Amino acid sequence: MPGRVDAEQLVKAALEGDRSSLARLISVVERGGPLARAVGRLTYPRGGRAYSVGITGAPGSGKSTLTDRLIAEVRGQGGQVAVLAVDPSSPFSGGAILGDRVRMQDHAVDPGVFIRSMATRGHMGGLALAVPEAIRVLDAAGMPIVLVETVGVGQVEIEVAGATDTTVVVVNPGWGDAVQANKAGLLEIADILVINKADRPGARETHRDLALMLELSTFGDWRPPIVETVASTGQGVAELWGELGRHRAFQEERGALDRRRAKRLEDELRTIVTRRLEQRADSLSTSASYDSVRSAMIERQLDPYQAADEIVDGLAR
Amino acid sequence: MPGRVDAEQLVKAALEGDRSSLARLISVVERGGPLARAVGRLTYPRGGRAYSVGITGAPGSGKSTLTDRLIAEVRGQGGQVAVLAVDPSSPFSGGAILGDRVRMQDHAVDPGVFIRSMATRGHMGGLALAVPEAIRVLDAAGMPIVLVETVGVGQVEIEVAGATDTTVVVVNPGWGDAVQANKAGLLEIADILVINKADRPGARETHRDLALMLELSTFGDWRPPIVETVASTGQGVAELWGELGRHRAFQEERGALDRRRAKRLEDELRTIVTRRLEQRADSLSTSASYDSVRSAMIERQLDPYQAADEIVDGLAR
Numbered sequence: 001m002p003g004r005v006d007a008e009q010l011v012k013a014a015l016e017g018d019r020s021s022l023a024r025l026i027s028v029v030e031r032g033g034p035l036a037r038a039v040g041r042l043t044y045p046r047g048g049r050a051y052s053v054g055i056t057g058a059p060g061s062g063k064s065t066l067t068d069r070l071i072a073e074v075r076g077q078g079g080q081v082a083v084l085a086v087d088p089s090s091p092f093s094g095g096a097i098l099g100d101r102v103r104m105q106d107h108a109v110d111p112g113v114f115i116r117s118m119a120t121r122g123h124m125g126g127l128a129l130a131v132p133e134a135i136r137v138l139d140a141a142g143m144p145i146v147l148v149e150t151v152g153v154g155q156v157e158i159e160v161a162g163a164t165d166t167t168v169v170v171v172n173p174g175w176g177d178a179v180q181a182n183k184a185g186l187l188e189i190a191d192i193l194v195i196n197k198a199d200r201p202g203a204r205e206t207h208r209d210l211a212l213m214l215e216l217s218t219f220g221d222w223r224p225p226i227v228e229t230v231a232s233t234g235q236g237v238a239e240l241w242g243e244l245g246r247h248r249a250f251q252e253e254r255g256a257l258d259r260r261r262a263k264r265l266e267d268e269l270r271t272i273v274t275r276r277l278e279q280r281a282d283s284l285s286t287s288a289s290y291d292s293v294r295s296a297m298i299e300r301q302l303d304p305y306q307a308a309d310e311i312v313d314g315l316a317r
Numbered sequence: 318m319p320g321r322v323d324a325e326q327l328v329k330a331a332l333e334g335d336r337s338s339l340a341r342l343i344s345v346v347e348r349g350g351p352l353a354r355a356v357g358r359l360t361y362p363r364g365g366r367a368y369s370v371g372i373t374g375a376p377g378s379g380k381s382t383l384t385d386r387l388i389a390e391v392r393g394q395g396g397q398v399a400v401l402a403v404d405p406s407s408p409f410s411g412g413a414i415l416g417d418r419v420r421m422q423d424h425a426v427d428p429g430v431f432i433r434s435m436a437t438r439g440h441m442g443g444l445a446l447a448v449p450e451a452i453r454v455l456d457a458a459g460m461p462i463v464l465v466e467t468v469g470v471g472q473v474e475i476e477v478a479g480a481t482d483t484t485v486v487v488v489n490p491g492w493g494d495a496v497q498a499n500k501a502g503l504l505e506i507a508d509i510l511v512i513n514k515a516d517r518p519g520a521r522e523t524h525r526d527l528a529l530m531l532e533l534s535t536f537g538d539w540r541p542p543i544v545e546t547v548a549s550t551g552q553g554v555a556e557l558w559g560e561l562g563r564h565r566a567f568q569e570e571r572g573a574l575d576r577r578r579a580k581r582l583e584d585e586l587r588t589i590v591t592r593r594l595e596q597r598a599d600s601l602s603t604s605a606s607y608d609s610v611r612s613a614m615i616e617r618q619l620d621p622y623q624a625a626d627e628i629v630d631g632l633a634r
Contacts, residue, residue: 281594300365
């Protein structure tokens, strides 16, 4: 059919290195639906090599500048890198690259760098399901490193940044005393803690606070290191890059990376199953049997829980 | 069985006016589970006469004092009244009546007043499902008026206060410029807007702001009135009581009350169905077939969406 987007052709082109096809694939995945499902089926078997890094922290903590520096670090070593900038608060995506994002566009002319922002679109499960799919597309397209940067620290953003191979949490000196980061659930997902803008007053106190909070929390064999950076000058970025490599090696040596990825897929599967069941309940609600159960409930012949049992049991029939 | 709580006996005693049995029924419903289901089946057919009023607003806006005044208003007319004080942030309930609640306890010796606080307990669907059940128990027990007061304006509290026959939203002069109330989604659920502490500076501006926001929003045939009260002195409370009666009569005349209640039951039914399906998905996740699908996914033979389809289709088999 002329004009119809063909998943197979698009995936083929993206895998051969065509960046505009790759960008279109991310948009497809962002919107969800049957085409996205086709893209998922075609790309998933070809993945498994990309290493994903989540970068999260409060707005203004300097995540974009830090991401920019990490891009330069990867490029300096000759590697390719993809960046997904995730903004659940925005109805815009793709072309809508604003503010801090502008800086990253210095890399936009570099064919070794692929940058894309993702916002809330039509995807059934929102960004929490769309972003892992996008990472898999980038993985299949041969991107060895995928950086996932969030705009803020909302629940979705924490979920998205946590669903990566290494999660970097960025705080600032005195930023809510680092206690805010703890309250927001950021410490729980952090593999590496970064104090950015560490040339500002209060860095030492924030470092001490974070160290204390780590002391009080439980973690496995990996103790999250605390790295001080000044992203604007590049100070500490090499050290951060080193810690990223150290965490990767740590996980690869122990089989922890495979377990982490399997766990992530299982969580994703459970979420998709729940969504599917909700959709089924929604589609049921227009059926004739649902209608009669609903009437019986409103006429007080069945209480809402008995009515629910009737409907759920009806699903299996 | 000695010592075993018998739903039938408890319901019978509560319906005959025993207040401690009624209090136990609310606790049963709060915890959820099979006993709560039995209580629901026994009480639901006996209800339909109670009129429920939700009272929500930011902490400190004076909701408890206002509720206290409304209790006095009902009692002055010789009616009985029940109050559910809903606190999703608290792990305590029942006995844990603190601060503002203490004042209401003046009514605790009055046999025409039944006060109970509800917090997050074991109920599968949380307070959003437990509170409507509790209202039905109070309804069956013959309470003609049920006031549902929330502690704050969290999502659950807005949901709970909105799932009543008349919803009262309380703001204060200058309280975040009333704009906050709008942002929090409070204006959407308000049938009556109250500016409490209206003797404080800024009441006129807040009144004007609310009127403007109502002007800009869409509502049906009922235009929410704005009532100014000073709950601490009782000023404006008679007017608020009058507006409650006016809203009730307005709905009863047009059949709107029955439609509102039917809509509420349908929403509740849908929520219960979804929860049941989630539970089913959870119980499935330990089954052998789930295990083989999960393995196929991790070995990249099925992508997560194909795996989800296998599992969901398996449900119907």
